[in-house]
Amino acid sequence: MNLKVLCFGITRDIIGQFEYRLSLPTEATVADLKNQLSMQFPKFATLKSLRIALNEEYAEDTMTLKENDEIVLIPPVSGG
Amino acid sequence: MNLKVLCFGITRDIIGQFEYRLSLPTEATVADLKNQLSMQFPKFATLKSLRIALNEEYAEDTMTLKENDEIVLIPPVSGG
């Protein structure tokens, strides 16, 4: 399936764009997405953490992705 | 010696005036002053506490009073 991922903060700098499109097998999980990104962008290994938000909520690694999900990369936050 | 005592808060209500004059023997202490006030005004026994300030500082019971001291009655404070 084709997914669109939104990239904030340092993840946008690493990937080089705000909206990143990629393909994953149907039933792919959040963990699969993280693995795919780590392979394509070795710099992700330098981050303190990487969380994924699905539809404006933090997602567990085991959750399954769907084509129309709003998928967002959340590197370590630093508000306040 | 003749002393002048300034009365704030509930102590002014108990004594009935802001400046109260009384006589105590030379070398009288803060404790002596408290005893004298308690005898003259039994309502002092109803207070949670009574501190004496001498010249803008809290005074220990053992401190000696002098005629020109600024003596102030400090009932329980309730600022803030």
Place this chain on the structure above:
Amino acid sequence: MPSMIDIQLLHTPLSEQACLDFVKTDDTGGIVVFVGTVRNQTKGKAVVRLDFEAYEPMAISEMRKIAVQAVEQFSLKKISVHHRVGTLAIGEVPVVIAVSSAHRKAAFDACELVIDTLKETVPIWKKEIFEDGEVWVSATP
């Protein structure tokens, strides 16, 4: 450390912004402010207004002692303590305490210690005025 400490006992309404502006510095990490307000009731009984009075010179010197101690203990950048006296209506502000610090934890701890200590040692008294009487707060058990 006079320029780090701003102590005021005022007969006019307090300005939270004035306290904030005093403590802001370019090397501050966090500012914590405590604002006291006059509550509309005590133990369920409606309060009409509060009258505050102070033994003014000593109130100022005791507030200053607390501020100096807090600056030293918590390495504060700046501190502002304003207390009002006179008659206050419901919702009005008797006290504002603002502190700034490099680390926010120290700012929270310092601000809380300052208001706790102020309520124990500073010679200021408030009288609650009810519809049917009045009482000096905390004077008797």
Place this chain on the structure above:
Amino acid sequence: MPSMIDIQLLHTPLSEQACLDFVKTDDTGGIVVFVGTVRNQTKGKAVVRLDFEAYEPMAISEMRKIAVQAVEQFSLKKISVHHRVGTLAIGEVPVVIAVSSAHRKAAFDACELVIDTLKETVPIWKKEIFEDGEVWVSATP
């Protein structure tokens, strides 16, 4: 509890007074406010400015979750959380958190927990701009 909670993510300068005014109620015993400011240096290196960005809808919903949790846990009267995004100069204010409570201890504890949690869970990022480069704060070890 919508009327007890005021969450705003703003592209314009914050007003501490607006947060204070929101949380003041006639039955409040104490108000505690945390004000973040942009510091002029990080580990001794001069900061020129900070750029804040947010995943806006989720930043608002996460701030609201924290506020709801704080109101319940500490029986707060009201809470106001304003966060700014965009470019901020030294001394400007990225965040203001104001809480009101019947008891001041609860107000201090709540305000501190809210800023601590906000810094852990709300999707907002800041980039420090130096004379000779820039860095996303806390992104890498």
